[in-house]
Amino acid sequence: MIEIYLTEWLSILMRWLHLIAGIAWVGASLHFIWLDNSLEEPEDEDKESGVKGSLWSIHGGGIYNFRKYELAPPVWPRLLHWSKWEAYSTWITGTLLMIAVYYFQATTYLVGPGKWLQDPIAAVLGSVVFITSGVFIYEGLIRSPLRHYSRLFALILIVFVALQCWLSTKLFSDRASFLHVGALLGTIMAGNVFLGIIPTQKRFVDAVQNGREPDARGAALAKQRSTHNNYFTLPVLFCMVSNHAPFIYGHPHNWLILISILAIVAYARHFFNLRHRGIIDYRILIFSIAAFLGLATWLAYEQFKPFEESPREIVFSNPVDVTEVHRIFKVHCQVCHAAEPTHPGFVAPPAGVLMDDPAIYRKSASQILTAISTGYMPLGNVTGMTQIEREQVIYWLEQEIQSEVGG
Numbered sequence: 479m480i481e482i483y484l485t486e487w488l489s490i491l492m493r494w495l496h497l498i499a500g501i502a503w504v505g506a507s508l509h510f511i512w513l514d515n516s517l518e519e520p521e522d523e524d525k526e527s528g529v530k531g532s533l534w535s536i537h538g539g540g541i542y543n544f545r546k547y548e549l550a551p552p553v554w555p556r557l558l559h560w561s562k563w564e565a566y567s568t569w570i571t572g573t574l575l576m577i578a579v580y581y582f583q584a585t586t587y588l589v590g591p592g593k594w595l596q597d598p599i600a601a602v603l604g605s606v607v608f609i610t611s612g613v614f615i616y617e618g619l620i621r622s623p624l625r626h627y628s629r630l631f632a633l634i635l636i637v638f639v640a641l642q643c644w645l646s647t648k649l650f651s652d653r654a655s656f657l658h659v660g661a662l663l664g665t666i667m668a669g670n671v672f673l674g675i676i677p678t679q680k681r682f683v684d685a686v687q688n689g690r691e692p693d694a695r696g697a698a699l700a701k702q703r704s705t706h707n708n709y710f711t712l713p714v715l716f717c718m719v720s721n722h723a724p725f726i727y728g729h730p731h732n733w734l735i736l737i738s739i740l741a742i743v744a745y746a747r748h749f750f751n752l753r754h755r756g757i758i759d760y761r762i763l764i765f766s767i768a769a770f771l772g773l774a775t776w777l778a779y780e781q782f783k784p785f786e787e788s789p790r791e792i793v794f795s796n797p798v799d800v801t802e803v804h805r806i807f808k809v810h811c812q813v814c815h816a817a818e819p820t821h822p823g824f825v826a827p828p829a830g831v832l833m834d835d836p837a838i839y840r841k842s843a844s845q846i847l848t849a850i851s852t853g854y855m856p857l858g859n860v861t862g863m864t865q866i867e868r869e870q871v872i873y874w875l876e877q878e879i880q881s882e883v884g885g
């Protein structure tokens with residue numbers, strides 16, 4: 479029991495720290511992008527000392543003056559702040575969180591019904607290999623001559639990410655699969671900082687301080703890595719928060735939905751990147767919004783299809799009434815969803831959902847319907863709910879919801 483309690487603490491603390499570090503990382507990136515794009519023509523005396531652009535801003539009651547140099551300031555600063563620990567600490571806390579939730583509790587969260595990896599140890603190894611091999615492939619690509627063909631390279635990256643989305647949903651539970659795509663892209667991003675951007679900056683500083691010409695090729699490569707990070711940011715954040723959207727990750731075509739959403743989000747980012755360069759192309763934004771609405775409509779259609787038809791004519795061997803449904807919930811849900819769960823690994827009802835009183839589950843019928851019809855619950859089908867039982871519960875819940883809507 480004590481280790482469950484410790485795991486719960488570890489996961490909430492890591493989640494919290496991960497969020498803080500992630501905000502610092504993404505916040506700093508967005509701030510520097512904004513700075514870069516908002517720089518104004520410097521004043522004359524500044525220009526003489528090599529200032530490329532400057533900007534005034536007010537924040538927290540203080541006035542700030544930022545300057546960006548063509549190359550380096552005439553006098554080297556006593557202290558130069560580097561932005562790297564935001565990235566590293568986000569990655570470290572994310573990795574610890576992954577271990578606390580998905581590796582320590584692999585049977586519950588990482589292994590999923592019908593997935594290729596059924597053994598918890600195999601699933602943990604699969605997770606490590608999935609992420610490390612993905613990073614190796616990316617590093618191989620970005621260090622190859624292919625990177626000089628930027629359009630082809632972008633296409634290869636898109637195909638690579640799409641394949642990983644598909645693969646992830648085959649290997650891991652639905653919830654874990656979206657998270658793994660996020661973890662892979664996040665690791666690639668942290669790798670870009672650690673393996674590419676920071677070493678280049680070190681060489682740059684070294685060259686300038688020793689009066690040598692900085693290496694332009696290295697700078698171009700670092701820029702390319704930073705551009706990839708820019709496009710990955712919003713998709714990664716989507717993957718991380720998708721944990722709260724079982725209606726998306728529990729969908730039978732979840733891999734396709736994930737690919738579409740990541741593509742739409744990255745494409746919308748393109749609008750803002752172009753706008754920063756002074757190119758305003760609203761078609762990109764309109765297309766992104768239209769694609770998103772199309773996707774949402776398709777999902778809604780699938781989701782609500784049963785309600786448009788009359789209740790399905792299914793012949794069950796025993797009547798589907800509240801007594802029968804209650805029996806099914808008792809066997810298949812209450813081990814976890816009770817005030818005092820008996821299933822190992824739980825100290826409180828998960829997601830605060832209690833399944834022991836008809837008055838309560840009648841109220842949250844549609845939430846339960848989503849959880850059951852997507853196959854998300856019972857988690858990993860650990861309680862071995864049969865397809866017939868699932869159909870019975872769905873049938874009953876649909877009738878409940880209809881009578882609720884009807885009167």
Ligand code: HEC
Binds near residue numbers: 828833846
């Ligand atoms: C092995 C334990 C376990 C069993 C058995 C189980 N659940 Fe869950 N359930 C969970 C966990 C863990 C969560 C929280 C998951 C998350 O945060 O994504 C959850 C979340 C839910 C949610 C909330 C999902 C949402 O909308 O965010 C619903 C509804 C639910 N379960 C219904 C059921 C029903 C109905 C059954 C039985 C058919 C069931 N569960 C069986 C562990 C279990």
